[in-house]
Amino acid sequence: MxxxxxxxxxxxxxxxxxxxxxxxxxxxxxxxxCIVGENGSGKxxxxxxxxxxxxxxxxxxxxxxxxKQTEIGYLPQQTAAQKDFPATVREVVLSGCLGRKGLSPFYSKADKKLCEDNIELLGITGIAHRSYRNLSGGQQQRVLLARALCATGKLLLLDEPVSGLDPMVTAEMYEIISRLNREQGITIIMIxxxxxxxxxxxxxxxxxxxxxxxxxxxxxxxxxxxxxxxxxxxxxxxxxxxxxxxxxx
Structure with missing residues (x-):
């Protein structure tokens, strides 16, 4: 197999x-x-x-x-500095295409379309022009998930994607990730x-x-x-x- x-x-x-x-x-x-287990076990x-x-x-x-290893979407845990990143939502999502650009210094039409498609898929079209640093924790996680999707059509690696979110936003994130798995055919590995x-x-x-x-x-x-x-x-x-x-x- x-x-x-x-x-x-x-x-x-x-x-x-x-x-x-x-x-x-x-x-x-x-x-x-889902990767679970005790702290310090190396997840x-x-x-x-x-x-x-x-x-x-x-x-x-x-x-x-x-x-390919370079075609894996990754959503890491954020540091405080990353949460304060001074870029628009669209710029953050588009940066997920960097791995597929090769040596080209410019984003292609296909990159920009993929960015817009993932912005729409994650339901953040209405905030695409806003500064990432001014978003709520749940909105930032949606943006980072859209960014990770720009890097892959097959596999997402998610490190504690609901950490620090309130119960309602946590439930929404779980449903979004589950929908990506069921409807988009994206394989999920989640700590x-x-x-x-x-x-x-x-x-x-x-x-x-x-x-x-x-x-x-x-x-x-x-x-x-x-x-x-x-x-x-x-x-x-x-x-x-x-x-x-x-x-x-």
Missing amino acids: SYLIECKNLTAGYEGMPVVKDLSFNVSAGDYL STLMKTILGLRSALSGEIIFGDGL SHDLQGALKYGTKILHMESGAYFFGTTAEYRSTDIFHAMSTCDCHCTCDHHTGSKEAR
Whole structure:
């Protein structure tokens, strides 16, 4: 079977120190994979290694179905400085096309059309002229999602896309991401501390915990001892209440 992404015995980390150890899993076209688990288990390290922002220490990542590493859409967690970025919504979204421009210094008509199509798809046409720095957190996440879509027609990697959003905006973001998966055929890989959201929307779960991993369908995950231990937390998440540690970056 040909997978969109296949990780084989992957070990990844920083300065030769492994955080993710001997991890194997695969992602097929159309999957909605949620990566959950304790803080410090290397979820963000894994995502950055898939993107090529970090080099694997050992093992391999294989891309299939014609997917190139440069054709992955990425929505990272924002820093305070990034939230204050002085550009218009349209400029931010259009910058998602930079990876496909090659050596050309100018955006093509196709780039600009793709930008406008994704602005419309994310329902932000009415704010396309506004400054990104003046938007609400939920609006900024929509803009960044539209930007990520400009980089890909196949795969989105989302690092805590609902972090810091209020419950109503969180629900809206989940529905948008789910619609992209169902209706646009975009494969999703999402890091989440929201276990309830992961179980509601995800089709597969990768649980990472101190070198021990579970990978399988959402239904299979519900039957594991790991899930039953996590679901005893009153906040229904994978937070510091369980671990008391900080996320490895």
